[in-house]
Amino acid sequence: MNPAARAAEEFHRMHGHAPTGVWSAPGRVNLIGEHTDYNDGLVLPFALPFRIAVAAAPRPDGLLAVTTVGDDGQPQRAAPVAVADLSPGSVTGWAAYPSGVCWVLRSQGLSGGAELVIAGNVPAGAGLSSSHALQCATALALLGLAGTELDAAGAPSRTEVAAWVQRSENGFVGVPTGLLDQTASLCCVAAHALFLDLASGHAEQIPLDAAGHGLAVLVMDTRVRHSHADSGYRDRRSGCERAASLLGVPSLRSVGPDRLAGLDLPPELLRLVRHVVTENERVRQVVELLRTGRLPDIGPALTESHTSLAADYRVSCPELDEAVAAALGTGALGARMTGGGFGGSAIALVRADDVAEVGAAVTARFARRGFGAPRLFTTVPSAGAGRDS
Structure with a gap:
């Protein structure tokens, strides 16, 4: 029902x-x-x-x-x-x-x-x-x-x-x-x-038709409970606001990629700024690829996004990293955590014929690490x- x-x-x-x-x-x-x-x-x-x-x-x-x-x-x-x-x-x-x-x-x-x-x-x-x-x-x-x-x-x-x-x-x-x-x-x-x-x-x-390209978006719910209220979400947001204040800009949107190399900020704030600036550029890149019908080519940007979220923004967790690694290791075109982080879900762009194999690899990786079984499903824009x- x-x-x-x-x-x-x-x-x-x-x-x-x-x-x-x-x-x-x-x-x-x-x-x-x-x-x-x-x-x-x-x-x-x-x-x-x-x-x-x-x-x-x-x-x-x-x-x-x-x-x-x-x-x-x-x-x-x-x-x-x-x-x-x-x-x-x-x-x-x-x-x-x-x-x-x-x-x-x-x-x-x-x-x-x-x-x-x-x-x-x-x-x-x-x-x-x-x-x-x-x-x-x-x-x-x-x-x-x-x-x-x-x-x-x-x-x-x-x-x-x-x-x-x-x-x-x-x-x-x-x-x-x-x-x-x-x-x-x-x-x-x-x-x-x-x-x-x-x-x-x-x-x-922006049109998004994975099936038309022989692809699927696989959602990998780690079952690590995600909550903005209980996570470091508030700390990351306040860090971004502090960085913007130190740089004298209304928000980090005002910082272009050409300014990254010369920023004088504490290391913990510089990492936040670097993620936000480069993530905006990745969104632009993905949108342009989708506009020109090149959905299979967005995979590297998805994976780069996860790397940035894990290394610079530090909002990933072992289960998310393992889900992404397992998907990529089984042929996914790209994969990343989605949402605020600290648990929750990751997504992978996979060939439709590979969905079962990728899902099995993620489940097996979780079992080897002693994690609970993930919840896996494909989805479409609704x-x-x-x-x-």
């Missing part, structure tokens, strides 16, 4: 009536462009076919009630909270994510109560943006209950909603994420990757967030 149908069914089972509507949003894979978004840089994500769905109905008592249904079918219900009383720190744990969205939308005039039931199949903790999928789906549901559907006349733009979701995570949940994941979940379209310039806001849909029913 797909997440939207499951959310609707669980809502009806719990409340005895159908929801007013169901909205869903996808997780994402970032093809390349990691840790560049909060540096006003360039990113190239695409949406996954996995989604988080929110079945919703209004409540007349001004309370927000949120229930999530896990893979075991057991509902977890957060204590209802008055929308008027929402403030940073007032809700903790998983419920903080939908509650933070409600808190932000309250500032946009949406103050009514709501009953939300959540179901999904985006792997949690895999670095595939399950939390942002939840927040984006919640935003669409709350807007929909207020009579506002995305893409309708007079509705907020998808990029506006992405900024609201970012504000909810930064200001309510307390995690200083950039705009990559929210924008990907809301703005990606099927069969394309989203080339996004965070400095200018310019967005371009549709962004929207209303399901």
